[in-house]
Amino acid sequence: MNLQDFVFYSLASVVVIAALGVITLRNPVHSALLLVLAFVTSSGLWLLLEAEFLAIVLILVYVGAVMVLFLFVVMMLDINLDRMREGFWKWFPFGAILALIMTGEIGIVLMSKQFGPENIQIPVSKSVDYSNTKELGQLLYTDYVYAFELSAVILLVAMVAAIAITLRYRTDKKSSNVSKQVAASREKRLKVISIPAERKE
Amino acid sequence: MDSLQPLFEQLFGSEWGGPLFLLIKNLLLILAIVIPLLLAVAYLTFAERKIIAYMQVRVGPNRVTFFDIPWLRGWGQPIADAVKAIMKEIIIPTGANKFLFLLAPVLAIGPALAAWAVVPFSPELVLADINAGLLYILAMTSLGVYGVIIAGWASNSKYAFLGAMRSAAQVVSYELAMGFALVCVLMMSSSLNLGDIVAGQQGGSFLNWYLIPLFPMFLVYFISGVAETNRAPFDVAEGESEIVAGFHVDYSGMAFTVFFLAEYANMILVATLASIMFLGGWLPPVDIAPFNLIPGMVWLLLKIAFMLFFFLWFRATFPRYRYDQIMRLGWKVFIPLTLVWIVVLGMVMQLPEVVRQSFPLNLWFN
Secondary structure, three states: OOHHHHHHHHHHHHHHHHHHHHHHOOOHHHHHHHHHHHHHHHHHHHHHOOOHHHHHHHHHHHHHHHHHHHHHHHHHOOOOHHHHHOOHHHHHHHHHHHHHHHHHHHHHHHHOHHHOHHHOOOOOOOOOOOOHHHHHHHHHHOOOHHHHHHHHHHHHHHHHHHHHHHOOOOOOOOOOOHHHHHHOOHHHHOOOOOOOOOOOO | OHHHHHHHHHHHHHHHHHHHHHHHHHHHHHHHHHHHHHHHHHHHHHHHHHHHHHHOOOOOOOOOOOOOOHHHOOOOHHHHHHHHHHHOOOOOOOOOOHHHHHHHHHHHHHHHHHHHHHOOOOOOOOOOOOOOHHHHHHHHHHHOHHHHHHHHHHOOOHHHHHHHHHHHHHHHHHHHHHHHHHHHHHHHHOOOOHHHHHHOOOOOEHHHOOOOOOHHHHHHHHHHHHHHOOOOOOHHHOOHHHHOOHHHOOOOHHHHHHHHHHHHHHHHHHHHHHHHHHOOOOOOOEOOHHHHOOOHHHHHHHHHHHHHHHHHHHHHHOOOOOHHHHHHHHHHHHHHHHHHHHHHHHHHHOOOHHHHOOOOHHHOOO
16 A cells, blocks of 8 residues: 555545434535535545646635635525425335436446446546646547536526525615615705805894 | 654554654654744734734733843733634524634634745755645635635624635635736746746745846735735725724634634735745845855745835825725726736747847846
């Protein structure tokens, strides 16, 4: 066992334990934090594969943005665990069948010849100045440009839809119009009237 | 130092000797960065108290001195504060989640220090000269918010929780504007490596710095940086007039001090990145005799100090933003501005070669 194996097995075991914790722990905040741990350690695994762009983007997008908002929501929810456990056994057979089907499907894909160890090339380690950010960018904007733009449009539609769902025009709400405030000037609002001084007799 | 490597390989075998040597060497290098950084943090707190005091026509700390030297009066204050903080008891509130309560300060300071790994102090002086340096910095600064959120939740207190919620929403909003501003920098330099970004600003004088073509982005980056570090006037996460002290209201002693250190380390980091990406890093303002004789690191430190002064100046000058104003500034002003600037920059980069090689565009696109 050399250093690389040691790092791989320690990171991999942390990922597995954290992922198990995500689905078994009772406190949803603890689950979310363990999911963060799983993301961070899998990004370590990607660094081992010399995929530094993907590893850093995983941290930046999932840990730095998605999970922050996720935690934000989970912390504010008042989750009643007893209520959630109701009907567990009633739905258990259905869930078990779904899980079995999914495991089977994943198994069929992974066991196929295509993914066998003899079909996967041994990765060549790249030189120091090799930048896989540049390579990825080149591929995304040339060979896969339509797929890339299509996914961007789908995300945009989802974003617009999410905002449209939460948008309500409330009339009872008090809010200030900042551009109106900034545009206000003395001339429009203030009238200076000259009043002649009066003498008290 | 590299001559010690064979010794390690003899002692621990060729398989483990090399990695172990690298580990120890890098730990020493990390200490060489972190210890001056923490000293800088300590004296930044002193500078803040002194500068704000003079701005408010006060004197500031002027008692603690070293060896009774009269002109050092006040300079012992940060050391005295640190000693006091270490001696204090860390109180863990009943009903708090003990593990997360103690983990939160660690999560706050960890990313603040880790980001320094890729910061170049001079052309040769950088711990990790990686290609994705800018991305790494963005990733690390985005992790800092966990310390605040977990602190707020684990304290089991409403004030702390409100502070954490405010901070989370604010940091996530301003991260977008900050990221887009940095995208402009990497478009100009066509590199994610911080050393290459500084090298791209070379060319004789301050006219070549990215400050000039990207001036609005510099403002966006710096103001977002102030918001990201939860400093005044964006310090609603602490907001002592409404929510006591926000997310760290239940922290005491060293646990509180670690949050404090993280905030100041992040301030220095934002100032350093602004100097590297917009103010030419270690390059002198004019590349002629008296200026270019001064070592590059001195120029970098001067620029950092200059940017840090703005943080303190802001705090002494501006009243705190209202929360809806913070959100408006982030989402409705900065993000559209950066998006437009990215498109404009892209169009300039697509101009014919002849136009790009003519004045003034040849200063920045080479």
